[in-house]
Amino acid sequence: MDVLEQSLKKAFINRDLAGSKYDPKIIINQPEKKEYFLNILQDEIDSCEEFFFSIAFVTQGGLNALKTHLSDLHQKGIKGKLLTSTYLNFNHPDVFESLLSIPNLEVRISEKAGFHAKGYLFSQKNYQSFIIGSSNLTMNALKVNYEWNIRLTSYDHGAIIHQIRENMQQEWTQSLTLNQEWIQEYRQNYHPLIVNKEDLSVFEKGDDLSGYIMPNKMQQAALKNLRDLRIAKEKKGLVISATGTGKTYLSAFDVLQARPNKMLFIVHREQILMSAKASFKKIIGGSDSDYGILSGNKKEIEAKYLFATIQTISKDVYQELFSQDYFDYILVDEVHKAGAQSYLKVLDYFNPKFLLGMTATPERTDGYNIFELFDYNIAYEIRLQEALEEDFLCPFHYFGVTDYEVSGEVISETSQLQDLVATERVNFLLDRIQYYGCSHNQPKGLVFCSRKEEAKVLATAFIERGIPASYLTGDHTIEAREKEIEKLEAGQIHYIFTVDIFNEGIDIPKINQVIMLRNTESSIIFVQQLGRGLRKDPSKEFVTVIDFIGNYKNNYMIPMALSGDVSRNKNNLRQRTFETNYISGVSSINFEAIAKERIFKSINTAKMDSMAELRRIYQEMKNRLNRIPYLNDFQKQGVLDPLVLVNKFEHYQEFLVKIKESDRHLTVNEGKLLKVFGRELLPGMRQQELFVIQKILQGELSFTRESIKKLFLSNGFDADEETIDSVIGTLDLSFYVGSLKTNYAGGEFLRVEDDQIQVSETLKLALQNPYFVHLFEDCLSVSLEKSKNYQGHQPYTLYNKYRRRDTIRLLNWKEQMVDQNIGGYTYKQDRRQFVIFVTLHKEEDFKGALMAYEDELLDENTLHYFTKSPRTIHSPEVKILQNAKDWDIYVFAQKSNDEGTDFYYLGEVKPDVTTIKQVEKSVKDGKKQSVVQMNLKFAQSIDSKLYKYLTVSEG
Template sequence: MTLLETSLKKAFIDKTTPSMMTNYDPEILINQPEQKQFLLTTLQNELDHCVTFFFSVAFVTQDGLNALKVQLADLAKKGIRGKLLTSTYLYFNSPETFESLLTIPNLEVRLSTKKGFHAKGYLFQQADYHTLIVGSSNLTMNALKLNYEWNIRLTSYDNGEIIHQVHHHMDSEWEQATLLSEQWLISYRKNYALYQTKHPTPTNSDLVEEITPYIAPNKMQKEALGNLKKIREEGNKKALVISATGTGKTYLAAFDTLQYQPKRFLFIVHREQILQAAKKSFQKIIGGPDSDFGILSGHQKQVQAKYLFATIQTISKNETMNSFDPTYFDYILIDEVHKSGASSYTRIIDYFQPNFLLGMTATPERSDQFNIFELFDYTVAYEIRLQDALEENMLCPFHYFGVTDYEKNGELISETTDLQYLVNHERVDFLLEKIQYYGCFNNQPKGLVFCSRVKEAEALAKAFNDRGLPSRALDGSHSIVEREEVVSLLEKGDLHYIFTVDVFNEGIDIPSVNQVVLLRNTQSSIIFIQQLGRGLRKYPNKKFVTVIDFIGNYKNNYLIPTALSGDKSLNKNNLRKDTFDTTYISGLSAINFEHIAKDRIFKSIDTASLDSMRELRAIYFTLKNRINRIPMLYDFYQYELVDPVVLAQKCKNYPAFLTKIGESQLQLSKAEQAMLTFLSVELLPGQRKQELVLLKLLLKTPEQVTEKQIKELFNQHHLLANEDTIESVLSTLSIDFYAGGIKTSYQDSALITKDGKLTPTFKKARENPEFVHHVKDIIKTALHRSQDMYPDCPLTIEGKYRRRDVLRMLNCSKQMVDQNIGGYTYQGQEFVIFVTLEKGEDFKGSLVHYEDAILDPQTILWFTKAPRTLESPEVRFLKEHGQTANIHFFVKKKDDHGIDFYYLGKVKPKLDTIQQVTRKTIEGKQRSLVKMKLHLEKAINHQLYHFLTH
């Protein structure tokens, strides 16, 4: 029976049929945001590998189309084309959507003439089968990510009756449909406008006005207001609010001011142009006569107002500041408080004595080590970062496109590229082609373009003007009046683009911006988010903002996934995952990287030195500044600042790291240091819980633990508690499991003996409270890290393991030195295979350059060691026991991706593919070896598959 037949039998005839977990399995597709499962991901997966495709969809929106543009662009480079049959039903599809469709070179679009056309079907032709997805989802972002939709995914071979029916019907409809063209679009625009006149659609602002005739706090603001009230009731006089750009900090400040009812209130900002907007927002919330609200700046001195809005430049002048009694204001609020390390801010804070001081910022972290948290007594009233704000629908959705920058003669744009190449006409044409392809909402750009150099901004602005796109360049030399004038022109539509170098990183709001273009190296994840945030403010009738990031050959490209995901772990595997799997982004936002751009990021991750002492030291002090004490490993895990494993293993263990950076005088014995190193290297990654819960018990056990006690303990925690697992755990903690140089390095690290007795060194170490404190920290951190590991299985699919970890998880009695394992080993009924896919041209790890490959999500091409024949013991084992033994398959993409391998699950050899072959060695000699295909029990997750095979 074929895999397809097995899948169909299980799905439609007998659910007890053993599942093969293949791509052929029929599947119900339902958006489940909480599990990060979306129809969008399935469509992207199918597009990634298809030969051609045909969509028959009634409704299409620009945001739905955007979600697939990168995949379509990558297909275009491979010469793969597709078709889209859509409609004018109810005039749902806007002219701008049709205009966007015309920019996709490998997509032919036709309009159905069928009355009431309401189809929702997606057909993909793959290499050896067809996939059909039908159900309730149109090609809109809501339908692809958020709406509760039902769709079913079916597969068929070429000769399947359903596929023949679908093809016949689609071909028939296609022949009768009208071709989308510029000429057709001219006529449609007129009809669409006429229809909209007769059937007006309420705008966003209309809806807000109808539902909420007054401004009410959103969910975030309500929670923050409650926290601020409680903080004051507890006697605190200062607090800090950390809130992402665009989440309503000014309204929150106004709501809290209304809640507090101050006699005199002072609002301090760093830019004069923000004052009027802030004042207007406060008046909306608080109400009262205009005279209650005043401005204190270089141009206005309305100091008698109850609510005074001042620039830091004016209020910090001695003559201005001294004109107020220190207790004059009972509530002071400082906006963008991350600037408060400047002398002008510290003078203000030292001089005034309000009853309550509130600081607000999106980015409290500072590179100069000034402690903003200390300034506000370490009291954080509320914190909401980008991901949280997107989940709460507080920001405008964004579509991020990581695209490849201009390349000529094999040279890609880099940090050192000469200005002439940045602004030559070929690069300008390239930029415009990409910008117009990825587009913007309603195709009327109001764009901010961030450049690397002032001269680049000026030259590109001129080049865009020459091509009919009104543009201006702004930099730090332009006055505030000039900036405001240019911003006004953009908002009115008289300008399409403002080219700038860092001027708009923060502090200026242009809510109507619908396109952000990044033409510079990412120097800082903070600045990246600030620039991204320029387009995230909601604005009437702006449904999304497009972010187009031109990724060159920059060494700091690894900061892009760091910024977008918020992942600060400094774990390279995490950053690679954040690049190939972007389902972490919430709501109607989407992140997509072109294939080559993705490779540039991977290269940057591979070569970056993420765990330098300088970087780790800066992260350490960032957290220490926040919590006002020496952080423990669990604090780094809790605040998601760095992977504790990276931190602990930098100097063998965390106390050694603290000593290295001058933060600890802790005296630990050689044995205590050795035990902490062992625990940090072997147990802190949290791959098995059994050792951790037993270690917790050992900290208070008098002399010995029995096997019965251990079994009860494991059962109590719902962990595997068979005899082999207990023996393996004891062997680990007694160091008996380890071999070779690793065993030598751990010679003073044994905690117990094989029969459960505590070692004298561990018993003595337990008397040192500092040692116990760090052991408990390791246990707590490791247990939290292990939450994603299967509790009832020795190995977790997509978990990352070193070779020795795998042997330990499988309860092998002894570690094998990695070199002795090589590509595989087997003991009893456990056969373990390790494969590195990309070995490199100068691979020196073996005499033979093996051709191991992932052929599809469930098929592996694998080679034995050389020399081997069909009569070699391992080959005979696989032929005779391969269908019943546990054959575990582990893989990593490149040898320089560290020593961790992804676990892909169990495999079975396809017996009819086992074949003895010969290959040349690097010395030119012929060696025999055996190749075969392995079938994975469960298909590889698409994102991981895409990462491993591209």
């Protein structure tokens, strides 16, 4: 049966038939599952050879979500068409300007009355696909609104596709061509007849525009916690909150509920004093005389609510004007600076009834412990992802853009200044900046550079091209900075080029564009710079972030910063790069294809487990917890994947000893037990072993097969005899062979004698050591949490990663096979199970094979596969694959051998017997050997994002 015919039968006649990429699909935005119409649309664009959109309503935000994909198509010479309208005057003139800047997009305007079409047509290789439904090209429609769309596929000669094309072409020929003259006339006559909802939501959630302000959701929770702290007689509290989430209003609300006689608000810049004072007045009310400023210019010290710069209040002459308990309530803004001597001096002097600290980034590089300063009382914490989910911040569109190449060399950390500021690079930067644009097309941008001289020269180059700009570095005075900021907000200049000085502590709400022309030094700095544009303001609908990605070693920090996943798990970072639907609300993350490959390369080569990095992360955790952190602390906080530690060290205690954080010692066998648990059970791939360990920790020292069966069934898991055998074989280590068996000897959890299943003497003895028990329970907690990522009722979970030995163990095979003996595949005749491992992009000197195998994913449903060599059509495994009806065949794949020893599980397959063919291929000595090639068909189509990641070769 033809694949498309089968898909149509599956959709409309029998849903139990096997699926394919041709399957009709209902598309509904499901934010709780991170499933969006946007992702389907992007996937279709990425693989198409031509496209035609007929869309009534388009916004700049909706268009932005497709720009990197359209840019990648442009690099391939692929073009498309967009037919839109002026129906209800929904489309803003600015969006037509943005449409005109896309070189591979031809745009026309329908004059048909009531044009309200929503159709997306794609010419794919060998077929046509089209999406029709309720979604316009707006970010709300693409990600947030409850919309219904259906995706259908057709061959070129299908009746429906013929009707669609005919109608589209007819409308196209009767429409107007978009050009500057048309836009100018439209702008002059533009009067929106309906309110574009995406132009709203520019105020903080909770704001009442009539003038009375109520706390938003974040502020309400924080206020309750602060009140509870004071009830508990605590004198200090720390609020960790992303820039732009309303920290100043929060502090004003808390002063209102605490009702101090005197309050002191400390900041590090005079500009912030005035805005903070105005915010407090809005919330608390009262007369102007209640509010005062203490700074270099003003000395209004009699005020009930005093707003002071740290530079002034830290001087002896001003401190002596107040008794130590003069202020009931002291608030410190940007409190992560409090390790500085001026702050410590002030905080040592005053003794308020309550001290509140606020910061977006409590982590410090100088080792100072902000958490300790506030008695470890975290009243509230909300980071970037949560703030976006709650709509506290301005939406943003992040574009990871390929930086300029000079003579075949990509811009990198070592590039010479003349390359960074070369005329060709400036022209390239301007082209990309103008392509990705900004809200309403009038930039108010911050450009972060790597060097002072670069900032200066690039600002001059922009000015020479008619773009007003300036530059600021640490050499400029506060007054000079304030002056340039005023010019930017007034529109007198479009860009400020800077080096680091605007990472934090600067409030320019009108910024609508952030440009990054530097290596990402840390995820913290990245988020700080991104945050410069995230404060909401009526002048913008969104912020455009353009990150020019060169050949930087630290590119792996980009997905780390955007996702908030700082676990140092390389697989997670790869996923955060090829699958960016984790970002909430109407924000989007987009990488150009080559920029994405540069990030993958950086992830592959990065050393995530250096001692310096592990020590830094450990110290941050210790600072936060006020105690030694353990593996489950890292797991819960998400700051380091415990697997990074257990794979680098024998066990966690070895790490603690190495960094001189513990002088306790374990016996050799106690260490072995922890090592085996960490290397084999910590990933949580199968819960049954963990149930047995849990029982042991609860005091059970012997088992029967029947008691183990009841244990598994009571937890709702498989309890067949084979699974019980496999679990016992794992825990008594009889499963393991070769070097692992030798290395693990002494780390047995169970021993089996004459059908008696006992806790091993080694473990019994270890359980008498309370410290070992603590470490053992810590490991169990981590593995139980990690096990939630696996489906417990089948051996493998799609798209998770497994080592070769894991795949065999989870199939309940009695004994491990050494990886080298498995190679590309292994099978068990008596169990009718066949496991295949494929490396899709092998290095030229790949040591895993004598032959250059050309295994290839042809599409989301098909793997073109080669057997080992030498093999013929009569080899045993080929005979199996020719008659595989009652066999389970599992495929695991990795993109390249740079990814280590684990493989993505892609699913079950069946061979297409019509493609099985014996061929001759060259081996390393120049001779030929026979192999057998075939196409393997997946029972379920591979996830499109993972498919793209695995198939795009690294640039």
